[in-house]
Amino acid sequence: MAEILDILLSASFWAAVIRIASPLIFATMGELICERAGVLNLGIEGIMVAGAFAGWMAVYSGLGLWTGVAVAMGAGMLFGLLHGTLTVPFGLSQHVVGLGITLLATAVAYFAYRLALPRVTTPPRIEAFQPLPVPYLSDLPIVGPALFTQTPLTYLAFALVGVVSLVLYRTPLGLAVRAAGENPAAVESQGLSVTAIRMGAVMVGSGLMAVGGAFLTMSAFNSFFFEMVNGRGWICIALVVFGAWMPGKALLGAVLFGIFDAFQIRLQQTALGADIPYQVFLMLPFLLSILALVVMSRRAAVPAALMTPYSKGER
């Protein structure tokens, strides 16, 4: 019991929580934007891999860190363009296209990695984002190191949640996006193009997913590994449901997930953890996500037109 308390009171634990949550926040916001506009984007897992690779590769070949983030975002938007084109105007199955994009984006990233670095055995490193302590605030106990001694990308992740909230609920653009996911015919009757709104949402959302992937290679670690995304994309899809399609609640979900994940990592190193196979700990995040879905699904406000392709003039 004392061990558990030690874990929960250590600053490094809370710093890890935020670090684990950061890539999930980017990708969850990306998925949330897509789904709010009515498009389920199962390409998320692969787009995160592509973003992780593209951002890292850009920096490895000599570009700046922020340029790397932009490259990752651009790569994500390209896959978003493909996803959007197939699912929005052509109305293909969002499940199939999404999984196809995941397969494609993952394979393209791995292919490009092997092509660029044919003979490496240990993954080469880059000079990743360094923690940027916020003056004064970083001196606070526990909160300081946890929240205010993070890398710039983490600050950006948290700021993003505010921006997404603001745009979704306080601007005409956000209203149009939400309406495209709830009642596309009403959007069209206002003279707006559902196709354009959904395409834009999928592209921006995919770009954010890719930044989430890039966080892994450019901030959390400094190399690109195969299998490094390892289901995080699917967890983000669960987080969107958990957050009832609202940015603030989804952020809460990502942080809760971070708490849980950081906790299980530390629990593995205790006496209790030594007796339990490590796979049990690795299973817990996935089981927890399923549990969270069960609890939240009862009162979830699913966008009414999610997964329904819109065709003009059809009723």
Add this chain to the structure above:
Amino acid sequence: MRLEPVANPSLARLLGFPAVALAVTVLIGSGLAMVAGADPFATLGLILRGAAGSQFAALETLNRATPLIFTGLAVAVAFRARLWNIGAEAQLYAGAVMVALLGTGALAWPAGLLLPAMAGAAMLAGALVLLGPAVLKVRFGVDEVVTTLLFNFVVLLFVSMLLEGPLKDPMGMGWPQSPRLVPEARLPRLVEGLRLHWGFALGLIAAVIVWVIQTRTTLGYEMRAVGLNRQAAEFAGIPVGRVILKTALLSGGLAALAGFSEVAGLKGNLTLDISPGFGYTGIIVAMLALLNPLGVVVTAIFVAGVFVGADSMSRAAGVPTYIANIMLATALLTMVLAIQLSRFRVKWG
């Protein structure tokens, strides 16, 4: 832009678009091979030779197709009833675990009893794995896409735990693998001397049975009705929840047979890498077959051919092997688009 249904699509329309899709796939594959420093004009030849150029290559393709027939059928059955089973991977491994549990000496039965028992146990395990998400969907309205996806990771970790614990081969030099199956637990070869086992024949039989269920039985009718329009099915008095649960049992069982056939037919023991994503590829197979069980056999062989051919090409031409997955994904995306375009006409403005 609008899509307008084509009333009676011509043969040229029905074949033309898929042909273009195939051409685009080959073109992209060749382009990537060129980028990787290989001769782009040799690509198609190398793929065809690798997929079907010799008896060995053709049998390799059929071996690859065998698990895909099962996972493809599993997905086709589920998707037809709008049960989005993305967890065939987990169900496959659940089946494979049962084979390893029963086939490594636990049951000293003759092959004629042991093989059906293992297949039955595998189907049961796979069915139960999908039953979980299906119950959550029916009872609590939990989206099964996410739960089946997440279950893939849980089950794979569970298998990893078994392979480092109770199922670990004491003679395995520390590798996470199960002991070899006893000879009675192995699926025999179809023809003596040829590297193709009975799993393939079983796949063909399964496809016919699923086709009969879907087109000739009440359950099949109900499954289609639920898939076409849930509300209408409910209104017509079909017990929608029960139909979805039955669909899940059938789908999970079929996917588990892929694990059964891989372990008992091809590999001979259980490892963590018996499936390089057969569960996910089953979705490609089923979609290309337009969810038709008999079509699944054809598309499974096609998808296996693309993969085996591209894989062989990548080795012959010195191109990173991930090109096979790129071509598979391209084939999927261009084909679903082609199928859509062969049935709908694009109207601008």
